Amino acid sequence: MAEIVAGFCTSHVPLLGRVIDGGRTQEPYWKPIFQGYEPTKKWLADLKPDVVIVIYNDHANGFSFKYTPTFAIGCADEFNPADEGHGPRHVPVVHGHSRLAWHMTESLVADQFDMTIMNEMDVDHGLTVPLSLACGQPEAWPFKVIPICVNVIQYPQPTAERCYLLGKAIRRAVESYDEDLKVVIAGTGGMSHQIHGARSGLINQKFDNWFIDKLTTSPAELTKISHAEYVREVGAEGMEIIMWLTMRGALDDNVDVLHRFYHVPAMNTAVGNVIMQNSRASA
């Protein structure tokens, strides 16, 4: 049986990818941020998962507005880093786990999640920056990845509750797989930021920290918050943190926090990184 042994959440700020790729992580402005990710890098290197399921969103790079799936699952063997306007990032190709992805698709669709099956797609910073933050600059990513892309950029987005329920369905899907695999799930995006309009630059440290608290102890409360309230509190672009709820839904009600990091700002954005695992696992 495959098992989701832990989860982590992280911002996916594109600029952080550029700083890593440009070898500038030790510059004074950036250093505190990358230091905050050191525990995650070490934890993941020690854990050695077979597969990481990455919940992320595309930013009009791998997808155009021609079609917008609410939930898309990457079933291919490979996903290339997308060209986001100045050439693709020089990071390794992302290797999928097609067999598990197809199994998950079958399980999710039977569970009444109306997935869009992706047999070819490029992945943008929403997916590759979390990999860089969590793994640094390896020659190849040290695990397979199942990308699950959520529409958070075009209204109507899935509700926070639906994202949470997707996490629960993902867990059922993984646990019904017929092969032993150590699986980690990552929720990406956020934290508070808005990069358009007169509210550009907002940061809401109070909400961000409250959100992490609630995510740990009582995530169901966060599923009751409307899109408009999320937009109001964490910004139109920051509302992508509803994807953290998918990660959370895939874990037990009781979790231990192994790492918690929060930093303001990375240019326009608050940065957050949390690792959680089921309490029974640590007992």
Next chain:
Amino acid sequence: MAEIVAGFCTSHVPLLGRVIDGGRTQEPYWKPIFQGYEPTKKWLADLKPDVVIVIYNDHANGFSFKYTPTFAIGCADEFNPADEGHGPRHVPVVHGHSRLAWHMTESLVADQFDMTIMNEMDVDHGLTVPLSLACGQPEAWPFKVIPICVNVIQYPQPTAERCYLLGKAIRRAVESYDEDLKVVIAGTGGMSHQIHGARSGLINQKFDNWFIDKLTTSPAELTKISHAEYVREVGAEGMEIIMWLTMRGALDDNVDVLHRFYHVPAMNTAVGNVIMQNSRASA
């Protein structure tokens, strides 16, 4: 308020489109089929709906296997007939109802249906043949169309139950629209046929007629049937009749059958056409 005033189901056999386009509907082989559609043509011409929601599937024409949405909704103003290998059908462009389609998308996503929003797409015989069967050869289609494309050609298909629940959610979506519109819903595909492998040519009149009976009186029973049982009884390609359940879900539990037609064969396929409306509507 918009209202779904009635529904109809029909096969979408591509050959029937070619026969219509070629002016061959009066040939002895085809005539009985087109005669069976005369009541539907008359009924629809008298009813004059503003919008017809067409539940259909694409056959690797408007979509490729690059991506396969479980449920896709057409939100554009226009949908062109697809080139299916020998040039597009010479039928009118299909005009969408973008405002209603976006409203429906908002309502469906809030209702936990994970729609794929289509802002550009071509529609194949799965959609245009039903229009031809129900309207003949007008210069322009006499109503707007909201295409809802269901994946029935790639396993895993949505369950029969999910298709039925989609119909119920579509009804809620239409009924919460702020403008008076007369809406009809069409379920397309089927009836029994298989066009590949050693079972090519199967026709199951007994099941088809039983299915129409049940669809009328107790559709929920049909939602309990597994994909494999559908494939077994109506063929791998015939299992698309699960889309009739979406139409059925959008109507009341009690319906009157205004027209019922069944014919075998149209080359490889059994042909069925049924019109239903809510019993209270006819009272």
Next chain:
Amino acid sequence: MTKPADAFEDIPGTVHFNGERLRQGYQLNKFLSSLLEPDNRKAFKADQAAYLTSFKMTDEQRQAVLDRNWVRMLDLGGNIFCMTKLALVDGTPFQQVNAIMSGMTMKEYEEMMNAGGRPMEGIRSKKEQNIG
């Protein structure tokens, strides 16, 4: 893939087009679907073998296309709806493809269809199978 449900496996003469099939036939179906573009149809007709080299198919898949071996294409992951494109380009009636796939002559197949189609007896389950 996870083991397809036994129920699907039990149905004779039928391909369960699941993820495994999709993967196996991906490039073959990509070629077949490319025929939806008029320019591609022209290029294919002009030099079939050359056109086929632009798709990362297996040699077996290419040969099956060149031979119009419909049964083999199906075995190698061909999707039946993608295969209709090739039949249309060739002008082959699809009933003929169906006749071939079910091991019948066109005449036999047509007669069967005109008599109401292939009877369901013996084709529901491999246990009672009388086809293939």
Next chain:
Amino acid sequence: MTKPADAFEDIPGTVHFNGERLRQGYQLNKFLSSLLEPDNRKAFKADQAAYLTSFKMTDEQRQAVLDRNWVRMLDLGGNIFCMTKLALVDGTPFQQVNAIMSGMTMKEYEEMMNAGGRPMEGIRSKKEQNIG
């Protein structure tokens, strides 16, 4: 479109990118997204006005692009993620776009961000609005 929820309307300085916006900005965003292709970037840089004519945008949208009028692009249905492509092609730091959009100089904006970002006071609701 159905009336966007009042809650969205009540949030100041924020575009609710709904179906209406999507439709309004569709061709503009299609142009912006076309810059994801290296060849298109080259063609655009070589002759901006000519390149823009190949998209069915309004003249207003074309002019907003030529003027790099970011506020106008946003008003005319531009999606912010599509707009990042144009900024990248130009080499304009996105913070500068954000400064312009919020009516600040780059220096003011940078200082605000370094001090912990735009404070939430007065930007939650139009009723208490202190921006825009």
